[in-house]
Amino acid sequence: MPPLNETEFLALAVAALDKLEADIESAADAADADVEINRTGNVMELEFEDGSKIIVNSQAPMQELWVAAKAGGFHFRHDGSKWLDTRSGAELYAALSGYMSQQAGATLTLK
Template identity: 35%
Template sequence: MMSQTEFESAIEQTLVAIEDALDECAWDIDYERNGAVLTLTLEDNGSQVILSRQSANRELWVAAKSGGYHLAFENPGWKCGTTGESLPTLLNRVLSEQQGEAVSLEISQQ
């Protein structure tokens, strides 16, 4: 099991990688970071996807219209306990569902 320090480092690297991917993407997706919460807003329809750090149980939570997802860090990256998807796969799926067209962010897995 990873230490709290390793968890915090992995989360920070992941959130920065998502912000970098959003800066480079072709879709109009705004983002705002407030402490441990990263809110993505799709400008076309105003819907949001929210990623939040859950330090107590060392998880990354993703809240989307289709539901809430809890991801744990398993080498080589974050994996959803319910769907088995990696974070990039999950994030691209929920963003595509909410955008109404395929969204593909290039997120580097830690």
């Protein structure tokens, strides 16, 4: 996929973060897990019952979504249809479901 211009990337990233926020709320409700979501612009902070956090933010210069979790730091790039980890190739929702489940102590599945 050719690089997007900054406006195109920001629109894609905002849409992804909006959907992710709603889907995280649904997954937390379904698992009866306590996940506090705080979002400021392109940065979303998830705080879990034990005080641990996951940060998801967009990086326009790199055209990536970055995720910081207990499991480490991960970069996801859009391939035209989905966000994929630049190292492992894992899809964002599958990877984030795992990171959240680890930190919440309950199975959270993003759909």
